[in-house]
Amino acid sequence: MIYLDHSATTPMRREVLDAMMPYFFEKFGNPSSLHACGLEARRAIEEARETVARKIGADATGIIFTSGGTESDNMALRGLLKKRSHIITSAIEHPAILETCKSIEKDGHEVTYVPVNRDGIVNPGDVEAAIKENTVLISIMHANNEIGSIQPISEIGKIAKAHSVSLHTDAVQSVGKIPVDVDTLNVDMLSMSSHKIYGPKGVGCLYVRKGTKLRPLLFGGGHEKGLRSGTENVSGIIGFAEAIKLIIEDFYENERIKKLRDKLIDTVLSTMEHVRLNGGRERRLPNNANFSFSFIEGESLVLSLSAKGIAASTGSACSSKKLEPSHVLLAIGLDPVDAHGSLRLTLGRDNKEDDINYVLEVLPDVVHRLRLMSPLYKCNDAGYGKPE
Amino acid sequence: MYSDKVMLHFMNPHNMGEIDNPSGVGTVGNPVCGDLMQIMIKVENNVIVDIKFKTFGCGAAIATSSMITDLARGKTIEEALKITRNDVAESLEGLPPVKMHCSNLAADALHAAIEDYKAKMKGTTKEAT
Numbered sequence: 319m320i321y322l323d324h325s326a327t328t329p330m331r332r333e334v335l336d337a338m339m340p341y342f343f344e345k346f347g348n349p350s351s352l353h354a355c356g357l358e359a360r361r362a363i364e365e366a367r368e369t370v371a372r373k374i375g376a377d378a379t380g381i382i383f384t385s386g387g388t389e390s391d392n393m394a395l396r397g398l399l400k401k402r403s404h405i406i407t408s409a410i411e412h413p414a415i416l417e418t419c420k421s422i423e424k425d426g427h428e429v430t431y432v433p434v435n436r437d438g439i440v441n442p443g444d445v446e447a448a449i450k451e452n453t454v455l456i457s458i459m460h461a462n463n464e465i466g467s468i469q470p471i472s473e474i475g476k477i478a479k480a481h482s483v484s485l486h487t488d489a490v491q492s493v494g495k496i497p498v499d500v501d502t503l504n505v506d507m508l509s510m511s512s513h514k515i516y517g518p519k520g521v522g523c524l525y526v527r528k529g530t531k532l533r534p535l536l537f538g539g540g541h542e543k544g545l546r547s548g549t550e551n552v553s554g555i556i557g558f559a560e561a562i563k564l565i566i567e568d569f570y571e572n573e574r575i576k577k578l579r580d581k582l583i584d585t586v587l588s589t590m591e592h593v594r595l596n597g598g599r600e601r602r603l604p605n606n607a608n609f610s611f612s613f614i615e616g617e618s619l620v621l622s623l624s625a626k627g628i629a630a631s632t633g634s635a636c637s638s639k640k641l642e643p644s645h646v647l648l649a650i651g652l653d654p655v656d657a658h659g660s661l662r663l664t665l666g667r668d669n670k671e672d673d674i675n676y677v678l679e680v681l682p683d684v685v686h687r688l689r690l691m692s693p694l695y696k697c698n699d700a701g702y703g704k705p706e
Numbered sequence: 707m708y709s710d711k712v713m714l715h716f717m718n719p720h721n722m723g724e725i726d727n728p729s730g731v732g733t734v735g736n737p738v739c740g741d742l743m744q745i746m747i748k749v750e751n752n753v754i755v756d757i758k759f760k761t762f763g764c765g766a767a768i769a770t771s772s773m774i775t776d777l778a779r780g781k782t783i784e785e786a787l788k789i790t791r792n793d794v795a796e797s798l799e800g801l802p803p804v805k806m807h808c809s810n811l812a813a814d815a816l817h818a819a820i821e822d823y824k825a826k827m828k829g830t831t832k833e834a835t
Contacts, residue, residue: 615740617764618716621708625717634740634764641804643740658740691722691768693744693760694737 320673321629324514324605324666325463325491330557331516337560338518341553349550350539359552366559370523373562374489374508375499382524382542383555387490388414389535390509390524393546394486395422395457397532403454404428408440408469409649411459412488416645428452437598438467438650446477456485460503461492464633464646464662465597466606468496475504484530490514490522494565495572495603506530512554516667517561521554568667575665576604578674582663583607585678590685596647596660605665608633610647610656613695614688619661622684628677633660655694709799712769719768721775723758730826732818735811741767743815745775749823752782759815766805770794770812778816787820789813 321329341362347355349363363383371378384390391414395405399422407419409431419429430448434440440458449456456478461468471487478485486507489498494515500508507530511522526532526545538547583595592612611619616632623630633644634657643657652660663677689695708716728746735742741763748756757779759771773794778786791809795801801809 613762615763615767618768621713621716621765625713641740654738654740658737691719691760692762693733693742694762 319627319629320676321668322663322665322673322677323629323631325466325662325664326631327513327519328516328666329668330513330518331561331564333564334517334557334560338553338557341556345552347552349552350541359550363550363552363555366555369559369562370510371525373498373566374493374510374525375501376508376525377528379543380500380525380527382526382545383550383558384522384524384546385520385551386513386522387412387488387509387511390511390522391415391457391486391488392418393524393532393535394507394509395419395455396535398454398484398530399425399427399533400452400454402426402428402452404430404450404452406430406432406445406448406453406456406458406483408432408434408458410434410438410462410464410467410646411457412463412490415457415459415488432458434467434649436651437601438462438465438596438646439598439601440469440474442470442473442477445474446481449477449481449483453481453483456483458485458487459491460487460489460498460508461496461603462597462646463491464644465608465650466491466603466664467597468492468601468603471503471505478506479504491603494569495605500525500527507532512558512561515561515565518554518557521551521558523558571667572604575667575669578669578671579605579607579665581671582665582674582677586681589678590682593685594656596650596652607663607665609661609663610652611659611661611685611689612656613659613692614685615658616660618688619659619684622688623661623680626680626684628680631662631664633662634658707802708765708769709801711797711799712766712801715769715772715798716765719759719772721758721772721779722760724760725756725758728758728819730819730821730823732815732820732822734814734818735763735767737762740764741808741811743767743771743811745771745812745815745819747778747816747819747823749783752784754778754781754783754786757819763808763811764805766801766808767811769798770801770808771815773797774812774816783820783823786816789816 347359349360432444484506506527508525513519596608616634647657725746729749761771794809
């Protein structure tokens with residue numbers, strides 16, 4: 319299988335498993351225990367905290383380990399609410415943010431969803447204009463999971479600071495692919511996930527800047543400075559930190575991946591017909607390509623590619639549980655028919671040039687076959703590529 | 707998530723294409739919602755002697771289109787009208803609940819093609835032999 323769905327999840331690295339293994343067996347202690355077994359586990363997670371903090375230029379005391387991106391996002395959004403609070407977010411956030419915001423609205427709070435331009439970028443001026451007296455939080459993702467658009471977080475951070483409003487960013491997709499530094503970005507909170515960076519699933523963290531008065535979601539034994547009760551996922555945390563160490567060493571990989579991605583985009587756009595790139599070329603994650611192919615539907619495209627040994631994803635309604643097309647693609651102005659025909663290819667460290675060549679060889683045939691089946695495709699079947 | 711039978715019909719759909727001078731055409735669905743199905747039938751002596759489909763849609767939409775053409779081919783108009791969405795889903799060894807509407811769509815497209823044929827027959831009864 320040629321795996322081109324790294325924004326969904328990544329294969330865990332062998333080194334990560336090796337680092338985790340002792341914490342299932344000989345180093346199984348509970349970090350809260352006073353004896354030596356506990357101490358051993360405590361030391362390990364504090365070291366992991368340092369590693370994670372260093373990666374994002376943060377103070378280790380600000381790292382709260384969680385079960386992953388979704389929990390971190392929930393915690394950030396709910397933790398600052400007062401009576402009838404107002405939150406500002408964007409129209410293209412991950413469901414972990416959008417669904418939480420809907421739930422918060424039901425609880426009697428207000429949420430403003432700022433739009434994005436055709437490239438999927440938020441205008442900081444729109445964020446500033448939305449700030450009200452009861453605004454407690456701005457939450458804008460660092461990079462979008464579908465089209466890879468990178469948001470002007472640093473600029474929004476300056477605005478937030480000037481208005482004394484806290485800023486949270488969901489950096490689940492950006493960590494490991496572009497520089498992420500909490501001071502450069504001017505953020506007060508930042509969500510991270512381990513399984514998007516070749517670490518284990520079920521673990522992540524929320525960075526919380528000192529002085530941010532957050533209320534916990536989970537109550538209990540007062541773990542993680544009282545912000546996240548529950549015995550720490552020690553092996554997961556160790557794996558997460560090991561994954562971080564490896565992506566720091568591997569950062570140059572992004573240049574290589576970007577070249578492959580660019581070849582993919584350039585070739586698809588220049589050799590295939592009735593196709594568009596969703597999102598802009600600039601301000602885009604180096605591993606993301608997202609196309610819309612006219613006249614065909616994304617789920618059947620993904621299934622066809624899967625049968626050819628290629629793993630990809632789509633923003634088509636038919637692939638979602640709600641049978642609605644991607645809110646991100648609609649937000650950047652796509653009509654629903656083009657949103658149904660979307661294909662996301664997200665590259666990773668295991669992809670080689672041969673993989674991209676194979677995709678470029680297979681994709682035109684797969685698209686052509688589906689177009690021939692489509693009543694929307696009225697052209698005769700003479701040639702689907704521009705140059706033969 | 708799909709049965710092997712659905713995947714089989716999706717990967718190698720039967721009766722895909724169009725018919726020259728069809729006796730009836732049925733088109734249902736809406737591309738805005740992600741699926742559009744077109745079924746063409748050729749009727750001779752009240753029997754569906756040829757049937758073709760074209761579909762814009764997901765794997766289930768394509769598989770149900772393929773299956774309904776198999777089910778309807780060779781049937782009389784009356785028999786074909788009795789084909790239900792459950793027949794389509796069962797013949798495919800089941801569909802995920804969220805995809806049941808695709809079998810609906812396939813049955814509707816067939817029925818629409820038959821209605822179109824009947825309407826045409828009414829208009830041309832004199833020519834009909």
